[in-house]
Amino acid sequence: MTGIAIVAVYAGLFVAAMIVVGLLTRNRARTGIDSVKTVTFGDESAVRPNRWASVISVVVLFLIWGAFTGSKLVPIHVPGPFVGDTSFTYTAENAEGQRDEATVTVRVVPLGSDEDEPEVPEGDGFAKNDVASLAVYRSQIIRVEANDEGADAEGFRVVAVDGQPLDGLGEGDSIQLADGVINLTRRGSLNFVPDRGVQMQPLYLPSPERVWQALTETASDGYRNFTLLEHLGYSLFRVLAGFALGALVGIPLGYAMGLSDWFRGWFDPIVEFMRPVPPLALIPLVIIWFGIDETGKVVLLFLAALWIMAIGARAGVSGVNITKVHAAYSLGASKWQILRHVIIPNSLPEIFTAARVAMGVCWGTVVAAELVAANVGAGMMITAASKFQQTYIVVMGIILIGVIGFGIDILMRKLEGWLVPWKGRS
Amino acid sequence: MTDTGLIIDGVSMRFDLPNGSHVQALKDVSLRLGQGELMSVLGPSGCGKTTLLNILAGFLAPTEGRIVLNGHDVKGPDAERGMVFQQGALFEWMNVRDNVEFGPRMAGVPVAERRRTSDRLLEITGLKDFKDKMVFELSGGMQQRVALARCLANEPDVILMDEPLGALDALTREKMQGLVLELWKETGKTIILITHSVEEALLLGERLLVMAPRPGRIHKEYRLPFAEMGVGADLRTVKKDPEFARTRDEILNMIWEMEEEIMGRTEDA
Numbered sequence: 010m011t012g013i014a015i016v017a018v019y020a021g022l023f024v025a026a027m028i029v030v031g032l033l034t035r036n037r038a039r040t041g042i043d044s045v046k047t048v049t050f051g052d053e054s055a056v057r058p059n060r061w062a063s064v065i066s067v068v069v070l071f072l073i074w075g076a077f078t079g080s081k082l083v084p085i086h087v088p089g090p091f092v093g094d095t096s097f098t099y100t101a102e103n104a105e106g107q108r109d110e111a112t113v114t115v116r117v118v119p120l121g122s123d124e125d126e127p128e129v130p131e132g133d134g135f136a137k138n139d140v141a142s143l144a145v146y147r148s149q150i151i152r153v154e155a156n157d158e159g160a161d162a163e164g165f166r167v168v169a170v171d172g173q174p175l176d177g178l179g180e181g182d183s184i185q186l187a188d189g190v191i192n193l194t195r196r197g198s199l200n201f202v203p204d205r206g207v208q209m210q211p212l213y214l215p216s217p218e219r220v221w222q223a224l225t226e227t228a229s230d231g232y233r234n235f236t237l238l239e240h241l242g243y244s245l246f247r248v249l250a251g252f253a254l255g256a257l258v259g260i261p262l263g264y265a266m267g268l269s270d271w272f273r274g275w276f277d278p279i280v281e282f283m284r285p286v287p288p289l290a291l292i293p294l295v296i297i298w299f300g301i302d303e304t305g306k307v308v309l310l311f312l313a314a315l316w317i318m319a320i321g322a323r324a325g326v327s328g329v330n331i332t333k334v335h336a337a338y339s340l341g342a343s344k345w346q347i348l349r350h351v352i353i354p355n356s357l358p359e360i361f362t363a364a365r366v367a368m369g370v371c372w373g374t375v376v377a378a379e380l381v382a383a384n385v386g387a388g389m390m391i392t393a394a395s396k397f398q399q400t401y402i403v404v405m406g407i408i409l410i411g412v413i414g415f416g417i418d419i420l421m422r423k424l425e426g427w428l429v430p431w432k433g434r435s
Numbered sequence: 436m437t438d439t440g441l442i443i444d445g446v447s448m449r450f451d452l453p454n455g456s457h458v459q460a461l462k463d464v465s466l467r468l469g470q471g472e473l474m475s476v477l478g479p480s481g482c483g484k485t486t487l488l489n490i491l492a493g494f495l496a497p498t499e500g501r502i503v504l505n506g507h508d509v510k511g512p513d514a515e516r517g518m519v520f521q522q523g524a525l526f527e528w529m530n531v532r533d534n535v536e537f538g539p540r541m542a543g544v545p546v547a548e549r550r551r552t553s554d555r556l557l558e559i560t561g562l563k564d565f566k567d568k569m570v571f572e573l574s575g576g577m578q579q580r581v582a583l584a585r586c587l588a589n590e591p592d593v594i595l596m597d598e599p600l601g602a603l604d605a606l607t608r609e610k611m612q613g614l615v616l617e618l619w620k621e622t623g624k625t626i627i628l629i630t631h632s633v634e635e636a637l638l639l640g641e642r643l644l645v646m647a648p649r650p651g652r653i654h655k656e657y658r659l660p661f662a663e664m665g666v667g668a669d670l671r672t673v674k675k676d677p678e679f680a681r682t683r684d685e686i687l688n689m690i691w692e693m694e695e696e697i698m699g700r701t702e703d704a
Binding site for chain 2: 330332333335336337338339340341342343346350351354355357429430431
């Protein structure tokens with residue numbers, strides 16, 4: 010139910026932001042060629058990401074995160090768990106059939122605080138007032154009759170809570186109170202559960218400031234003998250080393266497969282067989298062969314990058330327009346010169362596409378490999394943290410892994426635009 | 436002297452297809468072209484004119500016959516036979532000047548010398564102001580100028596043109612036709628030009644070869660004055676010549692009949 014509500018709210022924010030931004034920017038003159046296009050629906054080239062939408066989207070994600078974790082950075086929160094003092098009354102009936110009412114005062118304290126019980130007067134009558142104290146998100150069975158006079162006698166019973174009669178209620182039934190709920194146990198005891206609200210417990214989702222705190226802590230003090238930079242640096246080093254080796258072997262292999270029938274015949278079965286095997290499936294074998302040290306990781310990433318780069322280079326060679334090769338021969342170029350001046354530059358766009366894919370796969374694979382076994386690395390950091398229920402470190406790690414992966418791709422695209430300006434222009 | 440010029444000696448080309456049948460693309464084509472001659476080749480699609488050009492360039496080896504250029508057999512592609520393609524043959528990763536200098540650079544010509552060559556050719560082809568542009572920044576007509584200059588920079592004996600102006604718009608095409616004639620006169624190269632346009636074939640051929648399909652063969656050869664007339668003159672004036680119009684109609688009818696015949700044959704089959 011909560012899930013549906015969240016999706017509905019999110020959809021509402023999406024539409025509301027679209028309408029508001031649309032109204033606000035309605036009168037702003039658009040510039041460039043797209044401003045005079047009347048047909049934009051179906052013209053993919055006219056669809057540019059709306060920068061407002063991107064910014065609002067990120068802000069909304071952050072707001073929802075904060076609202077559901079009780080963040081102090083966010084003004085609006087969904088109802089949180091009940092904290093503080095609350096009370097309810099109960100009515101007891103003794104063996105003689107007399108009834109008396111008493112109050113139970115419950116103090117709910119934040120996690121980790123001292124659970125000092127409130128002090129209340131005993132009250133008059135045979136039913137005495139009770140106190141209880143518990144931490145947030147916990148529940149407690151309150152034995153209200155424990156201090157009552159004549160509670161040992163046959164026939165003594167609690168007949169109502171907050172005026173709501175217990176007659177006919179059994180196990181599993183509950184009574185709604187102002188700040189919580191009473192569940193009846195099998196023996197008829199009262200189990201008080203304070204309101205939990207709809208916020209996430211920090212164990213499931215820590216607040217943004219807790220994650221930020223985890224970031225500054227791990228950055229300065231480190232986590233498990235390594236600083237944050239070392240964790241990320243090791244992962245990045247493994248990716249770069251594995252990718253570099255994979256490219257170093259894969260690109261010449263791809264060229265050879267594109268240029269020689271013997272190479273093509275020899276390596277086709279191997280490449281075509283290895284290509285659909287996900288690198289993750291190789292992790293056990295690589296660990297058995299090379300152990301959990303750097304060698305194993307680099308070999309795994311080498312294998313992840315190798316086939317992608319080989320296939321990219323092979324596609325690059327087959328993508329060379331034959332008229333360019335003919336033209337070069339007619340201009341007197343030798344085979345070697347054709348490779349150097351025609352085939353290699355012409356295949357660069359394909360190589361770059363493959364390199365972007367390979368970097369993405371390598372980054373994913375290194376995290377997975379570190380999840381399985383490692384002493385240091387981004388993946389190791391988040392598995393270790395999950396075992397100790399340090400969800401804030403897990404969330405921080407996931408965010409950093411995403412940011413770095415995104416950064417790598419942006420860098421590759423910039424490099425591509427700089428080195429291969431003719432891509433898609435021939 | 437019998438040693439100079441280009442000799443096509445009894446060339447046949449048969450392609451074996453995977454299904455066991457075969458296609459006779461060329462049958463017993465013989466021809467002799469003197470140094471500095473300008474010949475255009477016309478014919479309906481499937482008459483083997485592109486195959487003939489590929490054999491001349493050395494990209495295909497004929498199943499029968501041989502090609503002799505200046506006394507030696509043609510065995511494969513070589514810088515002595517330059518090619519100008521319809522499009523897509525320029526190197527996008529180089530600027531205009533590097534494209535033009537490609538041949539001399541591969542041959543190891545010193546920088547200063549190939550700079551002189553490219554400067555001269557860029558001037559002639561009207562590309563002087565575009566020499567530092569990347570080729571993908573140029574229009575189609577400009578790109579073909581680069582292709583011409585690149586071919587000429589290599590000083591080939593024979594220039595083979597495979598519909599070099601086919602992808603251009605009518606106006607640009609007319610300008611380029613003038614340029615081809617100018618370059619021909621200036622450099623004295625032997626030029627063979629394949630085209631689909633009868634007008635272009637008439638304008639750019641001292642000799643005009645009409646080829647017939649199935650099997651590809653020489654149907655008729657003309658010797659025409661229009662190329663000489665066109666050098667340095669307005670090509671539109673040449674086109675108004677009554678002889679030009681008469682020859683054009685004759686060739687159009689000839690090709691029309693061939694096409695009709697092909698259509699008829701496929702309908703029977």
